[in-house]
Amino acid sequence: MRKIGKQEIEDIAVGAALLGTGGGGDPYIGKLMALQAIEEYGEITLLNVDEVPDDALIVPSAMMGAPTVLLEKVPSGEEMFSAFQNLESYLGKKIYATMPIEAGGLNSMIPLALAAKLGLPVVDVDGMGRAFPELQMVTFYLDGISATPMVLADEKGNNSVLSTINNLWTERIARAATIEMGGSVMTAIYPMTGKNLKDSGIRNILQLEEELGKAIRLAKEINADPVKEALKCAKGFELFRGKVTDINRKTESGFAKGIATFEGINEYKGETLEVRFQNEHLLAQTNQRLLCVTPDLIAVLDAETGLPITTEGIRYGARCVVVGIPCHPKWRTEKGIETVGPKYFGYDVDYIPVEELVKKGVTL
Amino acid sequence: MRKIGKQEIEDIAVGAALLGTGGGGDPYIGKLMALQAIEEYGEITLLNVDEVPDDALIVPSAMMGAPTVLLEKVPSGEEMFSAFQNLESYLGKKIYATMPIEAGGLNSMIPLALAAKLGLPVVDVDGMGRAFPELQMVTFYLDGISATPMVLADEKGNNSVLSTINNLWTERIARAATIEMGGSVMTAIYPMTGKNLKDSGIRNILQLEEELGKAIRLAKEINADPVKEALKCAKGFELFRGKVTDINRKTESGFAKGIATFEGINEYKGETLEVRFQNEHLLAQTNQRLLCVTPDLIAVLDAETGLPITTEGIRYGARCVVVGIPCHPKWRTEKGIETVGPKYFGYDVDYIPVEELVKKGVTL
Incomplete structure (x- = not known):
């Protein structure tokens, strides 16, 4: 307590x-x-x-x-x-x-x-x-x-x-x-x-949330990259860095649905990333690669501050880092995948854990 | 009791x-x-x-x-x-x-x-x-x-x-x-x-319902017209006699909505009646005359048996008598008309009591 x-x-x-x-x-x-x-x-x-x-x-x-x-x-x-x-x-x-x-x-x-x-x-x-x-x-x-x-x-x-x-x-x-x-x-x-x-x-x-928030807040004081600090804390992976070039968003059947498009910067230059969401980000892929898919976590962070951006907060031109975090093992069971995996949301891809996608660089 | x-x-x-x-x-x-x-x-x-x-x-x-x-x-x-x-x-x-x-x-x-x-x-x-x-x-x-x-x-x-x-x-x-x-x-x-x-x-x-049902049932025994017996009991009016020539029905927003069309027979020959409904019959009019409008009651009876026909029971070719019955006085107040009058249902006519429509033969 x-x-x-x-x-x-x-x-x-x-x-x-x-x-x-x-x-x-x-x-x-x-x-x-x-x-x-x-x-x-x-x-x-x-x-x-x-x-x-x-x-x-x-x-x-x-x-x-x-x-x-x-x-x-x-x-x-x-x-x-x-x-x-x-x-x-x-x-x-x-x-x-x-x-x-x-x-x-x-x-x-x-x-x-x-x-x-x-x-x-x-x-x-x-x-x-x-x-x-x-x-x-x-x-x-x-x-x-x-x-x-x-x-x-x-x-x-x-x-x-x-x-x-x-x-x-x-x-x-x-x-x-x-x-x-x-x-x-x-x-x-x-x-x-x-x-x-x-x-x-x-x-x-709540403890993990607090540690994550603290890591991002304190990064400045130790001259560290807040995104890297957050990833360390969440045991996650950087998937992409890019600028928002398009955001297509509608409220349908009671959900906020849409696609955010990012144009790669730095080592991702030349690649285009699409993040699909239904209230939450559910699928991240470029034309060549599947980067992360539900139930693993896809978060969009401000490249500068490391602060997370919600789907309704994504703005044209914003520089972002898209990160992937492994979900809780309960979601990786058969019933878990059936309940929240990509097929449930209508995406025709199989679930592959983000740590494997990052390692293999799975191509589409 | x-x-x-x-x-x-x-x-x-x-x-x-x-x-x-x-x-x-x-x-x-x-x-x-x-x-x-x-x-x-x-x-x-x-x-x-x-x-x-x-x-x-x-x-x-x-x-x-x-x-x-x-x-x-x-x-x-x-x-x-x-x-x-x-x-x-x-x-x-x-x-x-x-x-x-x-x-x-x-x-x-x-x-x-x-x-x-x-x-x-x-x-x-x-x-x-x-x-x-x-x-x-x-x-x-x-x-x-x-x-x-x-x-x-x-x-x-x-x-x-x-x-x-x-x-x-x-x-x-x-x-x-x-x-x-x-x-x-x-x-x-x-x-x-x-x-x-x-x-x-x-x-x-329930007493009125029972009397109505009884009047229709017993009409045969006294060689009377069951429709007339029902009208006597309900203090209603015959509005039209005709054959069903069209029935347009769809289930929309949780309601059964549509229009039933009747071609006149006997003294109504040459006239076409449309009855509009949303679960209940709400408006009865020919090309010339407004016959009855909500909140007054519009019932479709089998011409032969006098038995009432529901909107989902209306069949092509059926010979029917359409009758009008004055509603309860509570519905004829200002708030009553506002709540269940023709305008509420999107019909651009004013409410006129059925007994006046029958007397005057109001033209459109």
């Missing part, structure tokens, strides 16, 4: 945006929400997974929908509060702690802000070790834990308690409701026990 | 389909569900509105969605049961009785079938005095009663408890969820008190 204050929030926000691989929400809004909550209610208690009793009720809190929409439809803060109250009353049990469902600029921060407000601890764990666009894309799904009862709540005051026969139906019905509720909503989802968490969660994610 | 047995079900099914003005679900499936429930659980208790205590919790039960879909996606019966259980546990109060939300082949029967199964009484009242396609289109909405908390449940086992800031949001979010859940679902909606019911409900609707 330890306390999370303002400096930790700053670092976590950066690291979470990096592991958010372009999605998971805007880090600036997320950070402001968490800082404001600490200002108002004091520091947040962070628990290690092993500190949670086996029978405790743990409920992740998250934004669902297109992050592009959320930029213009800022949460009121009240919707998450009412979602938790609703779920407690539906389940007839007190919630012991909250946690992030994924890494991401916003979705790592919402549980922290909510925890401060409710006086609950946050558990240092998530269900992805990165961000993914659909709500069955969590290790809890791989381990047969139900996403429901889940609560969806919008900033107007509408809310819905959903119970479904499986998590694919949760995704379908919740997505339709989210779109109708304006494109982004707050959710309380995957209510589970401490035991579930110990079996199925990805541990110490 | 009285008991409803099999003969009453047969008659109510016919009268309800007539007042259902083409919508409200298939009368055959509805009747089977109710007869089966009586077979299994015994006769149903029907209460007069005045017999309900002011503070009792009354919950209407209904199908929501496109009736065309329901024909191929028959309810399991369990979904309504689980919807009621869910709502009781959400509200923390026992449900005293159920009731129909609207008249219609299916939606008049569902509360009867459910009541038999749950051992609850049914109240002889509804919120429309006819059928309408959207869920805010009830007298309860005119009187400011909330549609939520409402439960949606599908035959697969998915369900959702929805709470919204107003009934237009209920319609939007529930409709989106309904479409995603397969196009038709069972709902427990507009939970209200006995007092609400006394102030706002349309009374003795």
Whole structure:
């Protein structure tokens, strides 16, 4: 158990945006929400997974929908509060702690802000070790834990308690409701026990986020390249350096979908990189080479500052480093690949771990 | 208080389909569900509105969605049961009785079938005095009663408890969820008190349905025209007699929408009638005359048997009588017309009561 204050929030926000691989929400809004909550209610208690009793009720809190929409439809803060109250009353049990469902600029921060407000601890764990666009894309799904009862709540005051026969139906019905509720909503989802968490969660994610943010922040002081410092910390690989020459982005079926194109600089001169995304970056390839593919992480960093850039933050002309990071081993199982691999998203390539792609330089 | 047995079900099914003005679900499936429930659980208790205590919790039960879909996606019966259980546990109060939300082949029967199964009484009242396609289109909405908390449940086992800031949001979010859940679902909606019911409900609707069904059934025995007998009972008007020459029907945004075209016979020879519908018949006009428009009731009856035909039952070549019936006075108020008048459905005509249209023969 330890306390999370303002400096930790700053670092976590950066690291979470990096592991958010372009999605998971805007880090600036997320950070402001968490800082404001600490200002108002004091520091947040962070628990290690092993500190949670086996029978405790743990409920992740998250934004669902297109992050592009959320930029213009800022949460009121009240919707998450009412979602938790609703779920407690539906389940007839007190919630012991909250946690992030994924890494991401916003979705790592919402549980922290909510925890401060409710006086609950946050558990240092998530269900992805990165961000993914659909709500069955969590290790809890791989381990047969139900996403429901889940609560969806919008900033107007509408809310819905959903119970479904499986998590694919949760995704379908919740997505339709989210779109109708304006494109982004707050959710309380995957209510589970401490035991579930110990079996199925990805541990110490907030700690990794904080270390990543710290590495990038402190690089300047030691005259180091912030990108290299981040890669050291995340055990990742530089895939490409380039300038954004095109960004094609649309909000479709409740997702921010598109392609970002980069023209190579330095040793990558002459090559063109395409990064495809659906809320998150999912596939990076040049005309010759496949560089990295989901479920491995693809992050776009500012070449100068090392700061991660979300899909909605990619701007024409920006100089970026595209990096690849191996995903959690749970995603590399058969069911993992089936759930979040390239074929699921409609990309006709096989999954090959990023460390092999980097070694072999696999050609297309 | 009285008991409803099999003969009453047969008659109510016919009268309800007539007042259902083409919508409200298939009368055959509805009747089977109710007869089966009586077979299994015994006769149903029907209460007069005045017999309900002011503070009792009354919950209407209904199908929501496109009736065309329901024909191929028959309810399991369990979904309504689980919807009621869910709502009781959400509200923390026992449900005293159920009731129909609207008249219609299916939606008049569902509360009867459910009541038999749950051992609850049914109240002889509804919120429309006819059928309408959207869920805010009830007298309860005119009187400011909330549609939520409402439960949606599908035959697969998915369900959702929805709470919204107003009934237009209920319609939007529930409709989106309904479409995603397969196009038709069972709902427990507009939970209200006995007092609400006394102030706002349309009374003795099941009694009227039964009388209508009985009038049509007994016409043969007295060698009378069943259509004329029905019109006498419903205080309605014959508008047109014709043969179906075209039926244009599609399922769009969760509704069965379309136009049925009739070529006049007998004294209507030479005229062509178009009936426009969105689940229910909403507008009847020839090239020369406006015959009847929502919220007044437009029913299509078989010229021979007098039996009502639903929009999905209209067949090429069928000889029909199209009849008009004045709606309940609550629909003729300013808010009533705004909620269910022709303009709401996108028809550029003013509402004129059917009895005036019949007298004047208003030309277009």
